[in-house]
Amino acid sequence: MVATGRTAAMNRPALKLSLYFALGIILGHLVNPPILVLLTLDALLFLIAITIFLTKKSVGKWNPALYIVLVITVSSLHYELRTSDFSPRHVSNFLRKATSTGIVGQIASLPECDEERTTFTLSVKGIATAHEWRRAEGKVRVTMGERTDRFSYGDVIRFDARLEEPDGLRNPGGFDYKAYLNRRSIYGLIFLRGVNNVEIIERRGGTPFLSALIWPIRKSMRRTIERNLTGPPEALLKGILLGERRNIPESIEEIFRDSGVIHVLAVSGLHVGLVVFIFFNLFRVFRLSFNWAVVCTLGILFLYIFVTGSRAPVVRASLMAAVVLTGLILEKNVDLLNTLAFAGLFILLFSPQALFDPGFQLSFAAVLSIVYAYPRLKEWLPLFLRRQHTWWRRWLLGGSLVSLSAQMGIAPIVAYYFYRVPVVSVLANVIVVPWVGLILSLGFAASLFGPFSSDIGLLFNASNWLALTGLIHTVTFFASLPFSTLSVPQPSLPVVLGCYCVTGLLVNVKRIGRAGHWLIITLLVAANCWIWTYAVRGNQNELVVTFFDVGQGDAIFLRTPQGKTLLIDGGRRSRYYDCGKRVLEPYLRQSGIRRVDGVLLTHPHSDHLGGLLAVLENFHVGQVMDSGLQHGSTLYEEYVTLIEERGIPRRIMRAGDRIDEFHPLRIMILHPTDSFVSPDGWAPYGLNNGSITARLDYGRVSFLFLGDVEAEADRALLKRKGFLKATVVKVPHQGSITGSSRRLVEAIQPCVAVISVSEGNRFGHPADAVVRRYEQCGARIYRTDEDGAIIIRTNGERTSIRTMIRSE
Amino acid sequence: MTNFKAHILRCGRTLWSDCLSGLADCIFPPFCLVCEKGLEERDHLVCGRCWSGFEIIDRPVCEVCGAPLPKGERRCPACRGKGFSFSGVRAAYSYSADIRKIIHAFKFGRKISLAKRLGRILAFVLLQDERFRQAECMVAVPLHVSRQRERGYNQSELLAQAVCAELGMKLVKDALVRRKRTKPQTALAPRRRTRNVEKAFRVTDASGIVDRKVVLVDDVFTTGATVDACAKALRRAGAVDVVVLTVTRAT
Structure with a gap:
């Protein structure tokens, strides 16, 4: 017979034990106690337990509290040992090496293929350093850019590659790939172009059972x-x-x-x-x-x-x-x-x-x-x-x-x-x-x-x-x-727990007495209050500007004090990576945003346009603003048809235009002038120079979004010097040397400069000279490659900045 | 010194056995399958409180069908004219949701060991009735071959075995077989049940029952359709008299 737990009186030892065990793990995760302390504590408790056992000879009389503490501390020790206490030989110590190194390892999983990639888990055995091979341990995930069945479980292989660290949580609402892999005891990533450079040293090792x-x-x-x-x-x-x-x-x-x-x-x-x-x-x-x-x-x-x-x-x-x-x-x-x-x-x-x-x-x-x-x-x-x-x-x-x-x-x-x-x-x-x-x-x-x-x-x-x-x-x-x-917007942890409490009480409604009914009513009222405060909280008079980490390219999201939303650019979209799906959509869903009131496309390069398409397709968009520049790419064609299909109003912006929908923000377009966009939509100075430059003022705080402007546009902008001074500037073109001329930077005099750039890119962005220029003007530099997404909150007077990776 | 050594050894042994039984208790915490409260060590599957809580049929009952009688009557109005082939029914307990759990565990949950206790109770019931004491052999209601194979055992036979073991009576196996794959009686409305088991039973080997008084054993008596069909087959094969013994009876 199978019981379903009708009375509370039943003794469920495994249930208690597992709850204490889980509690210990959670404590270990949150508090992160030093291993030595835990070890001493455990040894002490264990000794006490043994002593009691040897002297009293009876098991039934042990103090349950001792047991509970013992289980909790042992489980947190167990967790700590598994997740953070690694030997110096562990792969996690060899990550983020810019250059490629020789790696030897054994394939620890059955290789899986799709059309053009093969992936498997590799148990690393050795890593080459400058002078010698060193023994190493730990697992990494290997991805090959080729479909192949040359490798099988247990093969020992050798190759040269970069041992990369998986991305952590780089954008709000995003996916923490690093944590995901770490939970599977995988600590590094390796990408290989093809199979040719991989040498198979030994075939068919591994556990015979597998x-x-x-x-x-x-x-x-x-x-x-x-x-x-x-x-x-x-x-x-x-x-x-x-x-x-x-x-x-x-x-x-x-x-x-x-x-x-x-x-x-x-x-x-x-x-x-x-x-x-x-x-x-x-x-x-x-x-x-x-x-x-x-x-x-x-x-x-x-x-x-x-x-x-x-x-x-x-x-x-x-x-x-x-x-x-x-x-x-x-x-x-x-x-x-x-x-x-x-x-x-x-x-x-x-x-x-x-x-x-x-x-x-x-x-x-x-x-x-x-x-x-x-x-x-x-x-x-x-x-x-x-x-x-x-x-x-x-x-x-x-x-x-x-x-x-x-x-x-x-x-x-x-x-x-x-x-x-x-x-x-x-x-x-x-x-x-x-x-x-x-x-x-x-x-x-x-x-x-x-x-x-x-x-x-x-x-x-x-x-x-x-x-x-x-x-x-x-x-x-x-x-x-x-x-x-x-x-739904992401509920906070207390809300999740509250939901379980309410559900637990609700299903018991027939079994509990009057007091329980009152408890349920109270809880429901509390939940109601909470929902209302949540709904009202949208009206905090705070402007939130989020610079997403989209690698190369820009994506900036603004939420006005009135709860209106504006998206400036959307990052790139390629075959393997769609910024819209990976970054923007999760963020919007997490924050419970279903309507984007304005989408501003600075210029139609793919690293600014790509991710917008997913947003245009899956969200209500109030209006689209761009400079009217055309581009012969399929992305651009898709963009135009999408706007037409969805019937989204499109507005062509020129220098001097204002966007008034986002009151109390004042948004003003400083660029491009007519000379940068020909009447039929082509760019005489290149697409980058035709970028929309927008200035945003909220109280005493101002933002300057420079798109990808380069030298020619810089000169044009300097003619409107009076409008350039800003608190926060989005550095043009990933901090490339082609933009951000000395005179422009001095005219802006930013306190904060944000560079949206990917790590280890092949263009060498951002240029050191550019970074120095901003620093000399007294600006604090924030870079998406180092900080992840950058979130700036301001009430028009004070500004606070939070980064996803390095918290300030 | 040796004393100390022995002490340590004893402790070690206790520890080991405690660990093993602790692990077993951790995976299978002993609890009563009726009330689901924790079991004491001497109890097996069902706690003493629950056993004593079941309603025993000790009121005057109808001689034939075993139903509790209205005051002053000797034969009940219910079974008059039904013409059962058996001449008497005795059941230990009145059917209830709790006893149903035990029967279910015994029948479908493979709790075969319940047979011993149930058998003891049935033996006690049997001894109280003169007609039952005079019976010479015992027959269990059979399952269809396919059902028996699927389940692996016949719960009525296990019960009969236990009673026989208790009283030293003779159990006649393989006398009666179920030829039809009948639907479970519980899935049918009462009026359809007779139809369901009609001609379902046959006596294949009459040698054990000819000219004998037979006790027929089953787990549950509701309308009596099943045992009646069995009794009919037994009587036709030459049994002198058939009385029915069941664990529970609908009252």
């Missing part, structure tokens, strides 16, 4: 899929079956995300449940006794964990399945809450960093919510709904309730990380989950029979193609529904 058993299974499954399927269905099936999401097109991932069923694309608990179901019944059909069938299923499950890359959700679900099945053999009652906690404890023992992983959190929140809230929600149902004999009605009802409880559990976390609340997902999951079950079964069948008979494999794959295409259409339908997801 190289001889697990990877062949995975490869064979992959081959079976690739043999018959192509395009989105292939990518989808690889994601569903093996958890390889690399090949899934962005557009498909988006519709899955929008309809709140993205979890089926990662191997999750659902899959484990199906594996157990399929294989257990298979073994029973082959007349194995119950106990043997359980043992064999557990064996298969063990393999499946490794085949899919031992991700947290799979480990969690497999452990829970193992406990439930073993409970059946041993005739033990199984408490699901305790089992869930046990699985969590197990995962945290092996990788305490996982606690901060959104995947881990979502997985546990969903299951916790199902285990805890589902039986309580069921009590809400009127009696006639609870007594259903028709199977499909029972399934529909139960399915929706399970789905609802899971969604309740994950909604706050999803809002926190992804700035959205899925709405349609409650319904979508009821349909999609069993559908994916069908796809999985077909996929397993194909992988089982495919290697022996390609015809049978084809049969299953062909039916799966049908199921997969159907799935894509269904999900597209759900995603296209209005209000399939709601965009």
Whole structure:
């Protein structure tokens, strides 16, 4: 029997233990206590414990507080040792070397390919320094700009490359790639152009269990899929079956995300449940006794964990399945809450960093919510709904309730990380989950029979193609529904916790007495108040100017005291990197901004225009302002058609124009004059010199956005010397020597100069002379390559500056 | 010195066994499957409080169908005219949501060890009735072969075994078989149940039951359709009399 936790009186040791363990990890993360202190404390507590044990001989009388403190300190020590205490040989000490060095390492994962890249994890063994090879350790991720199957797991390879540090959180609302990799114990990145310079020293080392058993299974499954399927269905099936999401097109991932069923694309608990179901019944059909069938299923499950890359959700679900099945053999009652906690404890023992992983959190929140809230929600149902004999009605009802409880559990976390609340997902999951079950079964069948008979494999794959295409259409339908997801501004941590408190109380509404009802009402009122203060807070009289770190190029976002929004340029867009999608959209969603009142394009070079397109496409844009300069690029054509399609008013700006919509800000255009833009839209002095230069005044603080102006435009600007003096200046053209003439800088006399530039760029931006020029005028220099995004807040009198990386 | 050494060794052994049982308790914290409160060490799966809390049928019951009688009557109005093939029913407990949990754990949750305790209770019930004491052998309601294979055991047979072991009675196995893959009676409305089990049972080996008084064992008695079908088959095969013993009865 499986209990669902109806009374509080039950003793759940694993639950308590895992909570204390997690608490210790959180403390370790926040407080960062010195390891020596923790070590001493632990040794002391341990000694006390031993002494008590030896003298009293009785275990029951130990002081629980001692235990609790011991567990908490041990877990924080564990976390510290795993995440920050590295030996001098660790790769994290060799990062950020500007030049390339020789590296030797062993491939530690199965290489994954897409159309033009191959990636794998490398366990570094040695790094060449100036004089000698040094032994090194730790893992890095290697990406090759070529599709190749020359490498396999366990190969020891040698090559020359730069060992780079992954990007941390460089923009508000952005993705912290560094933290993401570190949680997977990966500390460096290596990019290789091609395979030619890589020398294979040794073949087929590595753990035999992986190289001889697990990877062949995975490869064979992959081959079976690739043999018959192509395009989105292939990518989808690889994601569903093996958890390889690399090949899934962005557009498909988006519709899955929008309809709140993205979890089926990662191997999750659902899959484990199906594996157990399929294989257990298979073994029973082959007349194995119950106990043997359980043992064999557990064996298969063990393999499946490794085949899919031992991700947290799979480990969690497999452990829970193992406990439930073993409970059946041993005739033990199984408490699901305790089992869930046990699985969590197990995962945290092996990788305490996982606690901060959104995947881990979502997985546990969903299951916790199902285990805890589902039986309580069921009590809400009127009696006639609870007594259903028709199977499909029972399934529909139960399915929706399970789905609802899971969604309740994950909604706050999803809002926190992804700035959205899925709405349609409650319904979508009821349909999609069993559908994916069908796809999985077909996929397993194909992988089982495919290697022996390609015809049978084809049969299953062909039916799966049908199921997969159907799935894509269904999900597209759900995603296209209005209000399939709601965009919300990122809630703060207390709000997330508050949400859980309210939900926890709400599902218990039938079980708690009068006092509880009052508590709920109070909490709801408090939540209401909070929402209102949030809504009103938009009116702080503060101007916020954000200079995004977009590498080479500019993107600047302004939020006026009145809550109006203006975007100046959008950074670049290339095949691999779209500033709009990577930087601007996440920022706008995080801040809960759905409408951009004005978009100002200084000039149509791709590093200023590229990222704007995503914004024009996905947000309400009030008006677009540019200089009317034309450019023969596809980006520019796309820009023009997009404006026409969306019916966005376009305004051509010239020197002397004013923008009045952003009162109390006064925005004035200083450049270009007519001589820099020919009547038919071409630039006699080049596009850079035709850049719009805008001046913004708010109280006594002023900003000057110089676009990419160069020498010719400088001279023109100097004719309006009276308007040049400004508090903050956006240095033109990434601080290139072609702009920022001495006279211009002296005319501006900035207090703060912001240079938007990428790290280690090949143009040598910013020029040292330019930086010195600004410094000599007394300006403080902020650079996006060193500081990340730069956020300037001002109320017209005082100014405060915050940077994403080096906090002031 | 040796004393100290022994002490340390003893401590070590305690520590080790405590660790093992601690780990087991951590993964499978013992709790009662009925009330879900913590279990004491001597209890197994169900706590003593819950066992004693179940409603025992000790009121006067109908001689034939075992239903509690309205005052003053000897035969109940309910089973008059139904013509059951068995001549008496005895059940230990009145059916309730709590006892249902035990039956479910026993039937579907593989808690086979519950058979021992339930068997003891059934033996006690059996001994109270004269007609049951006179019975010579015991037969369990069978499962269909496919269901038995799927489940791995027949809960009624386990019960019968336990009762026989307690009383030294003879259990006749393989006398009765279920030929039809009947639907679970619980999924059907009461009036359809008789139809569902009609001709579902057959006696394949009558040698054990011919000219004998038989006790038929099942887990639950609701409308009596299942046991009636079994009793009919047994009587036809030559059993002198069939009485029914179940763990619970709907009242």
